[in-house]
Amino acid sequence: MSALLAAVDLTAGFHDHVVLRDATLRIAAGRRIALLGANGSGKTTLLRCLSGALRPSAGRVEVGGRPLSHDRASLRAHRRLVQLVLQDPDAQLFSADVTQDVSFGPLNLGLDDSAAWARVEEALDLLSITHLAERPTHHLSYGERKRVAIAGAVAMRPEVLLLDEPTAGLDPMGVGELLDTLRRLDTTVVLATHDVDLALAWADEVAVVCGGAVTQGDPALLGDADLIGRARLRMPWQLELVARLGLPAAPAARTMDDVVSRLGTQR
């Protein structure tokens, strides 16, 4: 089966500094993928390549098995399919108020005003920020701005949503609410994060960026001490605890519930 979206043997970077080297990531439809890696490892670069914003110096981005060409028409079509939300909401928000900002994408899709309105309402509703609709963007808190930025992408109804550190800077309950929202969305999601515990509990698949390459696999991959060490991550507590107690690693205990039931049966 060809992936919905894929980076194949991608090499990319800035000036002389190569960040990714022969990196491959395949994103199957409907999956939730957590992208992990150290600061500066190339997570953002990979997301930018996948979104079409950055052109790799070698390798290719594939959409449904076909290579993405970087001409204007292809990129436009690509942006209907794939939306990237940047880490800093201020890089994305520019309009005077929330409704205007969220409507920017839908109107650019060529929707008429009433269809665009419907999209805006839908997106605000999905992100549980209907109450912010008429608020000026510049008076919102950080957490609120993050949600508005995501709403702006969601309103374009992409098939793949790429999120760069959407949970960074949110309080624990805010993180929980955001993950609930992402579950409600009916899209494929790639989420870059530093939070290994969250990745283990939330993702269907993980992809670890390390040394310019990507290692993709089951979330249990985060129990690979060698990979984790090289990638400047740490092992999720769930996996570390199970390993330290000398319990069998498989099936991986991914949530608190898993750990509790695993320990319960052992005693």
Next chain:
Amino acid sequence: MSALLAAVDLTAGFHDHVVLRDATLRIAAGRRIALLGANGSGKTTLLRCLSGALRPSAGRVEVGGRPLSHDRASLRAHRRLVQLVLQDPDAQLFSADVTQDVSFGPLNLGLDDSAAWARVEEALDLLSITHLAERPTHHLSYGERKRVAIAGAVAMRPEVLLLDEPTAGLDPMGVGELLDTLRRLDTTVVLATHDVDLALAWADEVAVVCGGAVTQGDPALLGDADLIGRARLRMPWQLELVARLGLPAAPAARTMDDVVSRLGTQR
């Protein structure tokens, strides 16, 4: 014993919006205190009051038991004692290169050039960023800028270092390195964070900001489900696991080692 630094019955906010109401936090010399709370709960406001940057509308900041008056001379003396590192490094870095930036504080203390140089070298060394000394600020990564901002405060050799979300946005190993650095520093540290697991493992004391007030106590306080819920936090996994398994809460299991040994003795 009077605290080295304290906020007593503090009320503070912006315009008509009161953020803190009768908040009290006592910081004893040599302690490591984690300050927790939701986005917008008032952690930053509290830190700014403690640093003297923000004048509370009621209540007082006490230094060694004596109230801080906000005249210029007192504030000058206060800044030698207390340094605040803001969450956004770009709100603190203003020079073109790292050495220049870090030297700003020491020179403001009235040190001569050679003494200031020594302070800069010391601070860069403590933060393990000697290699960045001549690099331009705008070429640094986010994590590097965060370290430089901390170095700028450390170079002033404060007795109390207030850090607002220093670990936000850092990869797990970067967080570990930063905490190691803070252990090496011989100062009292107050660290605001959203990371409850980290707070539990690192801090001598925790302070939870909720509803404008501060609840201060032993890190085991993070096992108080009611407080944690109101403060939009979550329980650290160490405490939650122990509770879910029906094991006695005290003494609190704070680290992976604690949990492993606790579970080991139970089996």
Next chain:
Amino acid sequence: MTSHQTTIDDAAWASPWRRRRVGEKVLLSVSLVLTALLTPAWPGCVLVAAVSVFFIVGPARIRPGLLLTVMIAPLTFLVMGSLPVAFQFGGTGWGIGGLRISPDGLGTALGLVAHGVAGTLALMVVATTTPMVDVVTWMRSLRVPDPLLDVASLMYRLLFVLLSTALAVRQAQVARLGDAASWRRRWRAVADTLGSIILRTWARATALQRGLEGRGYEEAMRTLSPRRQRNWGFVCGAVASVAGVWAACWVLS
């Protein structure tokens, strides 16, 4: 940051001449600039251009490609600005309307381009090897009042912060198909972007002010800057090169 706005600055920070005294580089660069201005196109400007290129891509190790990119903007102006000089009213020969290309006009225009190219290359000797902020710091020794230099060096820091925000916002708009919008909506987007950046710039300046106050900022913005050794070899080399150009002009004319 990937932007042509920072090409010269990036090169300057990486240049092996970064650690030379600013005064020495200014001496070399400015005397070459003045030589380009004061000597005839041949041989003066040609020699100045050659000497400048030699220093830039030679000892200062700047990529020739980079130098070429940098020269596009001034060349555009030089070509456009020389056209009205090449074409003159009246006379015979090829032309548009009442304007005709004359040999005299063409000569003057080519001379102007030569002066422009040589002068710009000479200026690039200091620009590609010296971060702007070093120049500002060096101006302290020229007794320029401190507040003015503080403003200029803060500008330097802030412009990179703003530039990265501006580029990020533009890219994010393109990601949401901003380039497919109608002309009217694109104009509005540009205005809204500028407005947002102004608001954020203000917020940043205020945040920075507070951050600096916490570090003891009251009036002066004093920082340490490394002492650079005077290099007499470099000074002599600079003087010799410029003198060489003048001597060649005198001999050849």
Next chain:
Amino acid sequence: MHIAEGFLPPLQCAAWFAASTPFVIHGARAVIRASKESPENKLLLAAAGAFTFVLSAIKLPSVTGSSSHPTGTGAGAILFGPPVMAFLGTVVLLFQALLLAHGGLTTLGANVFSMAIAGPWAGYAMWKLLRRVSAPTWLGVFSAMAVADLVTYCVTSLQLAIAHPDATEGFGGALAKFLSVFALTQIPLAIAEGVLGVLLFGFFTRV
């Protein structure tokens, strides 16, 4: 539109430096005064200067096919007054000469005169005049920004015509030539910048 290095004869370079210097010193005094009043002003002025520089990174939706970007000197003059703009504009021009190779060192005096002095003062005068006759604010903003641009363009053409008069028609002929060759980009830009000013004004009434 900045006059490139080497494009003006030496004596005229010196003359334009002499013409600009009093304005720039006047502006520098205003800046020093402002920063003595409150250290915060240094940050705000630096932010304004940085913003003026960053404008050159903002491409306007194409008007003539060529890429054009706003200069913002008109708006700066309204907000900070022409003296402060004379100083900030000088620093920005120096930055542009060294960071972007736009303009030059010996032509700095001439460029400062057209962009940081004549443009802002003309824009400011237009703004004051229209305020006096109680014209709508949007018209004032539009005119100030467009006029600042137009005057800059005219003064630059004037400087070039003085430097390089036409062989037969002299100064007048040269002025006509320079005005028309740069009109292609500069007149649409002036209008564009005026429109941008009005839209920007609209933005600030909405936030």
